[in-house]
Amino acid sequence: MQKSDYIISVKGVSKNFGSKVVLDDINLYVKKGEFVTILGPSGCGKTTLLRLIAGFQTPSEGTIEIAGEEVTQTPPHKRLVNTVFQKYALFPHLNVYNNIAFGLKLKKLAKELIEKKVTQALKMVGMTDYEDRDVDTLSGGQQQRVAIARAIVNEPEVLLLDEPLAALDLKMRKDMQMELKEMHKTLGISFVYVTHDQEEALTLSDTIVVMSEGRIQQIGTPIDIYNEPINSFVADFIGESNLLNGTMIQDKKVSFAGTAFDCVDKGFGENTPVDIVIRPEDIYIFEPSDAAMLTGTVTSSIFKGVHYEMMIETANGYEFMVQDYHTFPVDHQVGLLIKPFDIHVMKKERVCNTFDAKMIDSTHVEFLGTTFECNETPNIEAGAEVQVEVSFKHVILQDNEEEGALTGVVKFILYKGDHYHLTILTDWDEDIFVDTTDVWDDGDRIGITIDPGSIRVIP
């Protein structure tokens, strides 16, 4: 693809607020006429990225190009983009007509031309005859239509939308989604759409950009993102999924939940730890029979409208979520079957915690701003820079913060079928990853201790 086909190029962009890194080395290319959605949980930096493209903020590092021209330091009023804000941001002292005409009047267009364009824009958003209305008298949905009309009337190369439907009720949101998609087709310009709603992203987009903690996790079509999530964060964030630890025994052979399965993935090496994703609608459920790969007991069954959502616990303690048109009663024995191409294998981002550390003396090592006791390491001098490894399951979490050698807050929780994988942000500002069977909540403050025997020091 030629570079000139990109309407927006974001190259190596980072943004810091003080010492906090909000965006970290973002590279994003938007094609002409593409509908790109930036998707992520709140606080992942998606709105900041949009504001950098609009020009309300400037990046700490990197460059932004719009229509082949570098605009990194260009103020917003000189950029070929227009924005639709989450809270509409209509001008309360102007009526509908003057709100929409605001940009055109600044460009000093002829009065008749302005009138024609405003009428056209109002027609586009289905608000004909609303010209003289006060914006305060409009409903949320109508205000957002006016906001969209006010942006598109300027014929921007790119329309930026910052969670435009977040303040609307569900029914209205669904209707507006369809209208936005229709509008995108008619206008033929690029849309960059920010949302935290994965369903909205799947419905609307040509391309989805999944973000977390200031980094892009995955870029792809909705089908790619849903079917081939690149890591456990994306798998967990998009749709429902069963996430499990597994081992790649050899090519096309994987073991998880205590059972070996055929799969279609290869190239991971032999006996490599991997993450497994299975969508709940991809698991077949039936009366126990020889065809069953796993057997288990139904622990709950909930009617969800089109399908039932059941939780199945296998004999060796793994939990699976299964969606099916048929239901089985609670406590009923069932068999499960998973087809090879429905097993998604992902490389593990890490298999244990690794920290830079410093030897204090032969039985003490300092990392995460704390001194820990460790097994005797006679060959390493005091003061030497080393690395330490701590496996996920040897990190011990405590309710009482004072009992921990160090404190932190639970930031992210993944359920892995038989245990939870937690990401803990320590007060030293570094993450530590923990496997535990105890139930913790997002945002819990905890104390952390590590058993001396489980700290592995590597010179």
Place this chain on the structure above:
Amino acid sequence: MMQKILSRGYLWLLLMLLYAPILIIIVFSFTEAKVLGNWTGFSTKLYTSLLSGGVKNSLVNAIGNTFLIAFIAASVSTLLGSIAAIGIFNLKIRTRNAINFVNNIPMLNPDIITGISLFLLFISLGISQGYVTVILAHITFCTPYVVLSVLPRLRQMNSNIYEAALDLGATPIQALYKVIFPEIKSGMLSGFILAFTLSIDDFAVTIFTIGNEGLETLSTFIYADARKGGLTPELRPLSAIIFIVVLILLLVINKRAQNAHKTKS
């Protein structure tokens, strides 16, 4: 029943105490007697003599000066105060609180202290006292009040509308007067009226900054007049008129505040 009469009575007594001096001035503005307190029959002669210029030239001058100074001081402090409020509003929370605190001090500071400090400042800077120093002094004590009446309007404003204006092609200056000013207009107007009345009313600061070149405002004129022995009789109708004007202004401000409240809810 008894209780009701007592509480009503208390209220009327209080109102009478508050308004008696003003009522006396208004009542005695309709008689010709030179000495306040003598009733020599109803007459509107003082009004006609006040309005037809039958009074001393210096009183007319003082009135003119007072209103001109008030108008200039109120206009300048409205502009300065509004821009300052926008700046303060966009500060980080900690700096904002600090600046707000600093903004409040001049309002709590006794006028007499403000007057003396300004007097010393102008002397040490070698600025000759007169019109300019009075106006500067009035701007100094009016501006914080404007800041205080504009800030709440900014807080009510949707924080995205400034950015929306930029996004639609407005330069920062255009966004300021096309979008921000219309939004805070009512706060600016309240600030202006407040500054205007404060300036007309002021004596303590004015007396220290007016110099001795013969410039008089209404307050310094009345002060001098009273010291010379007895008030000029025309001051009575003048006080009555000023009271009525201020009353009307107050009613207008209240009415506006009520309307603003109504449209909000």
